[in-house]
Amino acid sequence: AQSVTQLDSHVSVSEGTPVLLRCNYSSSYSPSLFWYVQHPNKGLQLLLKYTSAATLVKGINGFEAEFKKSETSFHLTKPSAHMSDAAEYFCVVSGAGNNRKLIWGLGTSLAVNP
Amino acid sequence: DTGVSQDPRHKITKRGQNVTFRCDPISEHNRLYWYRQTLGQGPEFLTYFQNEAQLEKSRLLSDRFSAERPKGSFSTLEIQRTEQGDSAMYLCASTGQIPYEQYFGPGTRLTVT
Numbered sequence: 001a002q003s004v005t006q007l008d009s010h011v012s013v014s015e016g017t018p019v020l021l022r023c024n025y026s027s028s029y030s031p032s033l034f035w036y037v038q039h040p041n042k043g044l045q046l047l048l049k050y051t052s053a054a055t056l057v058k059g060i061n062g063f064e065a066e067f068k069k070s071e072t073s074f075h076l077t078k079p080s081a082h083m084s085d086a087a088e089y090f091c092v093v094s095g096a097g098n099n100r101k102l103i104w105g106l107g108t109s110l111a112v113n114p
Numbered sequence: 115d116t117g118v119s120q121d122p123r124h125k126i127t128k129r130g131q132n133v134t135f136r137c138d139p140i141s142e143h144n145r146l147y148w149y150r151q152t153l154g155q156g157p158e159f160l161t162y163f164q165n166e167a168q169l170e171k172s173r174l175l176s177d178r179f180s181a182e183r184p185k186g187s188f189s190t191l192e193i194q195r196t197e198q199g200d201s202a203m204y205l206c207a208s209t210g211q212i213p214y215e216q217y218f219g220p221g222t223r224l225t226v227t
Binding site for chain 1: 205
């Protein structure tokens with residue numbers, strides 16, 4: 001069965017400093033992995049996706065993630081945090097079979113301090 | 115706006131009442147998903163449609179829950195005899211040719227008092 005574990009429930013950074021949100025996955029086959037962001041009172045938005053192509057994936061708003069099979073990790077990074085990055089971030093793995101239901105981590109709340 | 119829309123955005127109901135939510139997916143998307151999200155948790159899969167066929171239901175979806183997508187376009191999620199534990203955000207997502215790229219609506223927040 002597929003699962004994801006987000007290693008930090010809360011991360012706090014200062015504006016302009018790097019962001020690292022950690023995610024480990026478990027999958028019995030080559031997974032598709034995603035990061036979604038949820039701003040308060042807004043819908044979920046896809047940040048980036050890994051689907052067995054390049055292991056370093058670039059997303060929107062300067063975010064990127066690296067798929068590391070040996071470490072079963074898919075950590076999300078950004079070189080310099082912006083106040084508008086404050087939100088809830090979810091690491092997600094795609095389920096098996098044709099339905100492609102998404103299996104979600106519990107989320108990491110990112111706070112950006114001025 | 116060609117995104118996924120959901121109606122209503124908020125619903126407050128008394129325990130025991132029935133509620134129905136609607137989701138309008140992106141028009142050319144043939145797959146539609148319902149998820150439930152409670153505070154501090156990630157979304158949990160409820161059910162999935164391909165066109166009008168409901169292909170999978172989570173065991174989270176008790177017999178008080180029913181979902182339909184009669185013409186393969188919009189979908190409804192009905193909860194009968196609501197309980198306080200049903201209070202959550204109900205999310206709808208749709209996807210087209212790329213099945214893993216799901217687009218989410220803003221959600222319907224249900225509060226059962």
